[in-house]
Structures are given as structure tokens and as C-alpha cells.
Amino acid sequence: MEIVYVYTKKRQEFGRQCNFSDRQAELHVDITPDPSLADNFIERNPVDTGIQCVQEMSEHEINTERFETSVRGINHTEGGWPKDVNPQEVEHVTRYRKKVEKDEMYISAIQQLGTIMEHTIRQNNAIDIYEEYFEDIEVDTVDETPSAKTINVFRDPNEIKRTSTHISWFPDGPRKLAVAYCNLEFQGSTPDTSMESYIWDVENPNKPETVLKPVSPLVCLEYNPKDSHILLGGCYNGQIAYWDTRKGSQPVEMSPIEHSHRDPAYKALWIQSKTGTECFSASSDGQVLWWDIRKMGEPTEKLYLDPTKKQDPTKALGAMALEYEPTMPTKFMVGCEQGSILSCNRKAKTPAEKIVAQYNGHLGPVYSLQRNPFFPKNFLSVGDWKARIWSEDIRESSIMWSRQYKSYLTDGCWSPVRPSVFLVTKMDGTLDVWDIIFKQNDPTLSLQVCDEPLHSLRVQEQGRLIACGSHSGTTTLLELSDGLTTLQRNEKNLVTAMFERETRREKILDSRHREMKLKERSKSSADGAKEEEPEEARLEEEDLYTKAEKEFYSIIEQEKKILEKKQQQGDDTDKADTGKQSPIAEGDEEEKTNGNPESEQKKD
Amino acid sequence: MAEVEETFKRIQAHKGVIGVIVVNSEGIPIRSTLDNSTTVQYAGLISQLAAKARSTVRDIDPGNDLTFLRIRSKKHEIMVAPDKEYLLICIQSPHD
Numbered sequence: 001m002e003i004v005y006v007y008t009k010k011r012q013e014f015g016r017q018c019n020f021s022d023r024q025a026e027l028h029v030d031i032t033p034d035p036s037l038a039d040n041f042i043e044r045n046p047v048d049t050g051i052q053c054v055q056e057m058s059e060h061e062i063n064t065e066r067f068e069t070s071v072r073g074i075n076h077t078e079g080g081w082p083k084d085v086n087p088q089e090v091e092h093v094t095r096y097r098k099k100v101e102k103d104e105m106y107i108s109a110i111q112q113l114g115t116i117m118e119h120t121i122r123q124n125n126a127i128d129i130y131e132e133y134f135e136d137i138e139v140d141t142v143d144e145t146p147s148a149k150t151i152n153v154f155r156d157p158n159e160i161k162r163t164s165t166h167i168s169w170f171p172d173g174p175r176k177l178a179v180a181y182c183n184l185e186f187q188g189s190t191p192d193t194s195m196e197s198y199i200w201d202v203e204n205p206n207k208p209e210t211v212l213k214p215v216s217p218l219v220c221l222e223y224n225p226k227d228s229h230i231l232l233g234g235c236y237n238g239q240i241a242y243w244d245t246r247k248g249s250q251p252v253e254m255s256p257i258e259h260s261h262r263d264p265a266y267k268a269l270w271i272q273s274k275t276g277t278e279c280f281s282a283s284s285d286g287q288v289l290w291w292d293i294r295k296m297g298e299p300t301e302k303l304y305l306d307p308t309k310k311q312d313p314t315k316a317l318g319a320m321a322l323e324y325e326p327t328m329p330t331k332f333m334v335g336c337e338q339g340s341i342l343s344c345n346r347k348a349k350t351p352a353e354k355i356v357a358q359y360n361g362h363l364g365p366v367y368s369l370q371r372n373p374f375f376p377k378n379f380l381s382v383g384d385w386k387a388r389i390w391s392e393d394i395r396e397s398s399i400m401w402s403r404q405y406k407s408y409l410t411d412g413c414w415s416p417v418r419p420s421v422f423l424v425t426k427m428d429g430t431l432d433v434w435d436i437i438f439k440q441n442d443p444t445l446s447l448q449v450c451d452e453p454l455h456s457l458r459v460q461e462q463g464r465l466i467a468c469g470s471h472s473g474t475t476t477l478l479e480l481s482d483g484l485t486t487l488q489r490n491e492k493n494l495v496t497a498m499f500e501r502e503t504r505r506e507k508i509l510d511s512r513h514r515e516m517k518l519k520e521r522s523k524s525s526a527d528g529a530k531e532e533e534p535e536e537a538r539l540e541e542e543d544l545y546t547k548a549e550k551e552f553y554s555i556i557e558q559e560k561k562i563l564e565k566k567q568q569q570g571d572d573t574d575k576a577d578t579g580k581q582s583p584i585a586e587g588d589e590e591e592k593t594n595g596n597p598e599s600e601q602k603k604d
Numbered sequence: 605m606a607e608v609e610e611t612f613k614r615i616q617a618h619k620g621v622i623g624v625i626v627v628n629s630e631g632i633p634i635r636s637t638l639d640n641s642t643t644v645q646y647a648g649l650i651s652q653l654a655a656k657a658r659s660t661v662r663d664i665d666p667g668n669d670l671t672f673l674r675i676r677s678k679k680h681e682i683m684v685a686p687d688k689e690y691l692l693i694c695i696q697s698p699h700d
Binding site for chain 1: 607608611612614615618619620621626628630632634635671672681683685687688689690694696
């Protein structure tokens with residue numbers, strides 16, 4: 001029921017001043033209570049209502065603002081000189097000094113102090129009290145548990161956080177760190193997302209030392225190992241750019257869009273060359289392109305990752321990881337999105353021969369590939385839920401692998417100082433350090449670095465410092481304990497022995513497998529069916545199916561016949577026997593037919 | 605004067621001695637075998653440290669006094685011989 005009061009006012013009276021006047025109260029609406037409405041309601045007695053009689057409190061979290069520190073020097077100037085002596089004037093100073101030296105007290109003091117001093121000097125020269133007596137003896141295997149300490153954390157200074165996708169250490173010592181930031185989710189970046197990548201000074205986590213401003217966010221970033229001012233970056237839009245830190249934050253040159261990759265350039269690496277300006281890049285569009293940074297107008301060479309060796313771009317596998325060892329300049333390896341690893345030779349005569357071998361093993365994209373720095377024939381690949389170690393010679397499968405993890409592995413690398421240690425990062429934010437001569441089934445050290453997925457990992461050349469980058473751009477710097485960074489006794493021999501043993505095992509398994517295949521093939525050819533090799537595998541499978549079906553049906557038929565026979569017998573003897581026998585017999589028959597057809601075959 | 609010179613020469617002649625400085629109670633370097641900037645730095649810093657060391661020793665036991673101060677670092681040893689008014693500082697590098 002709406003109560004409305006209407007009044008009118010003439011248009012010409014709008015805006016006039018108000019003339020207030022007093023008058024009696026007027027009754028406009030009088031609504032009397034209607035008892036009949038009470039029938040719509042039921043009285044409730046007693047009424048139960050909850051009341052809270054407690055102090056109202058609220059909880060607030062405050063995080064104090066980060067304290068920014070900076071290091072500055074202070075200028076000390078000379079002081080203490082008496083008023084009449086000006087320390088800058090050489091004459092004043094020498095005059096003052098000569099005056100002091102003529103003082104009697106000075107002479108006697110110096111003589112006394114001189115004697116004491118000489119005594120101590122002679123003492124020092126007599127015996128070196130801090131001499132190392134047992135320097136030559138090597139420290140025995142350290143028993144301390146391996147550990148790692150967080151030294152520093154570098155956060156993405158922008159409001160909108162991006163993933164740190166790639167980390168590269170400064171080639172001349174652990175002073176600087178170049179980190180590439182990019183939001184890898186498809187169309188996940190808003191227009192406000194910054195495209196910058198940073199070079200951090202290890203001592204200063206507050207502000208990056210240098211800012212790199214590409215046209216499109218960088219997916220990978222590498223320092224040139226020969227020239228520490230030059231950096232190479234692969235962009236999200238497929239272009240390749242290079243920077244010179246002496247020339248500012250804009251790239252010196254970028255590859256043109258027409259000749260670049262059509263997908264993000266996931267990895268770009270420098271090549272060993274006389275000029276130190278050559279590099280190559282790979283992307284999930286299936287191409288590997290070689291560039292010379294002096295002339296970025298066009299790639300110097302192109303290769304399609306086509307495993308059928310026909311250089312067919314439509315069949316090319318997308319690349320996610322690249323591996324290059326400067327000691328083997330013509331060979332390189334590519335890890336693909338489909339889970340296979342291709343080993344390639346750049347100097348092959350025909351493009352078809354460029355892809356030397358293919359290693360299949362992973363179920364998902366191979367995110368990281370690296371050769372063992374001490375044993376280049378063995379390499380580590382990281383992808384899906386396992387980390388695998390391969391030997392170049394064995395193509396069928398990896399020689400060693402870690403157990404199946406619960407979360408996806410994102411990056412991995414070997415330790416540059418110990419041949420048996422490698423590290424992997426996972427989607428649940430943990431960093432695992434594996435030492436294969438210590439424990440093969442479990443990682444030696446497992447650290448929860450942060451709560452969000454870790455995407456990139458890099459060990460510094462000296463082997464102590466590790467940088468890992470997470471989903472929201474937080475790069476953490478860790479230092480490993482001594483146990484994981486000092487070469488143990490016999491380590492190289494043990495690792496060599498282990499790799500050889502595993503390689504041999506795989507070889508034996510492989511040859512056994514081949515033998516079995518050969519036997520089957522010879523058997524099927526002896527039966528009279530001569531088939532071509534590629535179809536054989538398929539036909540074998542079909543054969544198996546039909547064989548199994550036939551067996552099954554023949555057994556059913558046999559059982560049916562037995563049943564019928566028994567039923568006939570049962571009918572004849574029914575009058576004498578109890579009715580139970582036939583149902584039990586039927587039950588037995590049924591049970592038998594449910595069993596393995598092979599076992600039935602044996603019975604028959 | 606000659607004895608002072610002789611003392612200095614003797615100290616300097618010892619094996620491993622890098623430099624000798626004489627500082628007065630106000631921290632002014634009177635005599636030094638090193639260059640000016642290094643001398644000034646040593647004079648300022650060491651005289652403060654020696655004063656602190658002396659006050660520490662005397663605080664613990666008022667009857668005691670500082671006779672000698674040795675600072676051994678990775679690269680060399682700084683030896684300080686205090687007196688009522690002057691300070692003799694000598695820098696010596698180790699055995700090897």
C-alpha cells in the first residue's frame with residue numbers, strides 16, 4: 001500500500017522565494033488497524049532470538065614499508081691540526097713537524113717505543129703463529145647434511161607481476177644477474193603490463209641496476225660469454241634483439257618480424273665463433289634460426305625441426321629448449337614440445353642429415369636440456385614429471401631417470417663443479433638437488449623456495465650460487481653448502497662407472513628387445529605371411545586381437561557343448577538324484593569360463 | 605735527533621716491515637715512511653682505536669694500562685706502541 005501525497009505548483013511560481021506561514025495541522029490520511037489482517041499471522045510465544053553481547057573487535061594486518069637502503073661514502077678531511085697550522089700548506093706542516101721533533105720528550109719516547117716495537121717485530125719474524133700445519137691433507141667426506149641458504153630476493157618492481165622466465169649470470173663473476181620477465185599465459189598480459197626486463201646487482205635488491213626495454217616482453221636473455229656488455233634476448237613475438245649495456249636500455253638492433261619466429265622465441269644461445277657475434281634461436285614454430293648480430297636483417301641459416309627428414313615446415317616439432325656446448329661447436333640439441341629430443345649437426349651436408357638422432361622419452365614438453373659439464377656424452381633432460389639422464393649412444397630410452405614427481409618439472413641444470421649433482425625446479429615451488437652417487441631414488445636436498453611455481457633456474461659458474469625465478473617475478477638467490485660444492489674423492493670415477501653401467505644395461509635391454517622382435521618376425525614369416533616392415537607392427541597387433549577373440553569363442557563353444565552333454569546326462573539321472581546337482585554343475589561351468597582363456601587352453 | 609733517525613732506520617730494516625708512523629696525542633702524524641693520504645688515514649683511525657683500547661683496559665681494571673696493541677689481518681699486522689703523548693705505528697706483512 002503506497003501512501004502518496006500530491007500537490008501542484010504552477011510553472012510561473014518556480015524559483016520564487018518561499019513564504020512560510022503557520023497553519024493548523026491537517027489530517028491527510030488516517031489508516032485504521034484492520035483486525036481481519038491478524039488472521040494471516042500466527043502468534044509465537046516464546047520468541048527465540050540470538051543475541052551476542054561481546055566486544056566487537058576487528059583484525060588488521062599491516063606490513064611496514066620496505067626500508068630502502070643505499071650505500072654512500074663519506075669524505076674525510078684532515079683535522080686535528082692546531083689553529084695556526086694550515087694542513088694544506090706544506091711549509092707550515094713541515095715547520096710544525098720539525099718543531100715537534102726537536103722536543104726532548106719526543107726523542108725519549110721514540111727510543112723507548114722503538115725498542116718495544118723491535119722486540120715484537122722480531123717475534124713475528126721468528127715464528128709464524130698462524131701457520132697452517134696440515135694443509136696438504138684433504139678433508140675427509142664432510143658429514144654435515146647438505147643445505148642451502150637464501151641470500152637475497154629480487155622482486156619485480158612493477159605493480160603487475162610477470163613470471164621470471166629466464167636467468168643469466170654475469171660472465172665475470174657473481175656480481176650481476178640478468179632476468180627476463182614475461183607473462184607466459186596466452187593473452188594473459190593486460191596492456192598495462194610492463195615489458196621491461198632487468199639486470200640486478202646482487203648486492204642491491206631494491207632497485208635493478210639496468211633496465212632493458214624491448215618492443216615485446218623477453219622470454220629469454222643471455223649474456224655473451226665473450227663480451228660481458230652484450231646481451232641477447234628472444235621476444236614473446238618471435239623477434240630476436242641484442243643489447244649493449246653501454247648504449248642504454250633500447251636494443252641496439254632487432255631482427256625484422258618477417259624473418260623472425262612466428263611463436264615466442266623460447267631459447268636463444270650464443271655460439272662459439274671467431275667474432276663472438278653469432279647466435280642461434282629456437283621457437284615452438286618448429287624453426288631454428290642462426291643469426292649474426294652485426295647483420296640482423298636476415299637469419300644466416302634456417303632449419304626446420306622435421307623428424308621425417310624432409311624439411312617439411314608443417315611437420316616440424318616446436319622447440320622449447322636448446323642445448324649448446326662451446327667445446328662441440330657443430331653439434332647442438334633441441335628439446336621439443338612433443339617430448340622428444342633431437343640431436344642435430346649444423347655442418348651436415350644436406351638438410352635432411354642435419355637431424356642426427358631423435359630421443360623419445362618424455363610425455364610432455366622438454367623444458368630444459370643440458371650436457372653434463374664433465375661427461376659431455378651424457379645429458380640431462382627435464383620435462384613432464386620426471387628428470388631423465390641420457391647417453392648419446394643409446395637412442396631408445398634414457399639410462400637413468402628420477403621417480404615420478406607429483407608436480408610438473410619446469411627447469412633443471414647440472415652443477416658446474418660436481419659431475420654427480422643436478423638441480424630441478426617444480427611447479428609447487430620446490431627446488432630439488434639430486435646427488436646421484438649419494439642417493440638415486442630421492443633428491444639429496446629438497447627446498448621449498450616459495451609457494452608459487454618456480455619457472456627458471458640457473459647455477460653460477462663457481463657452483464655455489466643458484467638463482468631461481470618464480471611465477472610472480474620473484475628471483476631468489478641461494479647459496480649451497482660445502483658438501484654440495486666441493487668435489488669429493490673419487491667422484492669422477494664413481495660417476496663414470498655409474499654412467500657406463502647404466503649405459504650397458506640399456507644396451508643389453510635394447511639388444512634383448514630386438515632379439516625378441518626378430519624372433520617374432522621370423523615366426524610370422526615362417527607361417528607363410530610375408531609382410532612389409534612398416535606394416536608388420538600393425539598387423540602383429542591385429543593378429544593378436546583376432547587370435548585372442550578366436551580362442552575366447554572356441555572355449556565358449558567347448559563349454560557350451562560340455563554343458564549340453566551334462567544337461568542330457570542330468571535329465572537321465574534326474575529322477576534318481578537331487579535337483580541340486582545340475583545347478584551346481586552349471587555354476588562350476590560358469591566359473592570356469594570366467595577364468596583365463598589361456599588356463600582353459602592348458603586344461604584342454 | 606740522530607738516535608731517532610737510527611731507531612727509525614733499524615725498525616724499517618727488519619724483514620717484512622711495510623711502514624712506520626709516529627702520531628702525537630692529537631692525531632697529527634709527525635713522521636711517516638708512507639705517502640700522505642695513507643698516513644692520514646692510519647693516523648686518524650689507529651689513534652682512535654688505541655684510545656678505545658686503552659680506556660677498555662682501564663675500565664676493567666683501573667690499575668692496568670695498555671702497553672701494546674696488535675691488529676692481525678689477512679694481509680698484514682698493524683702494531684701500535686702507545687705512550688703518554690705519542691703513538692708509534694708499524695705495519696708488517698707476514699712470514700711468507
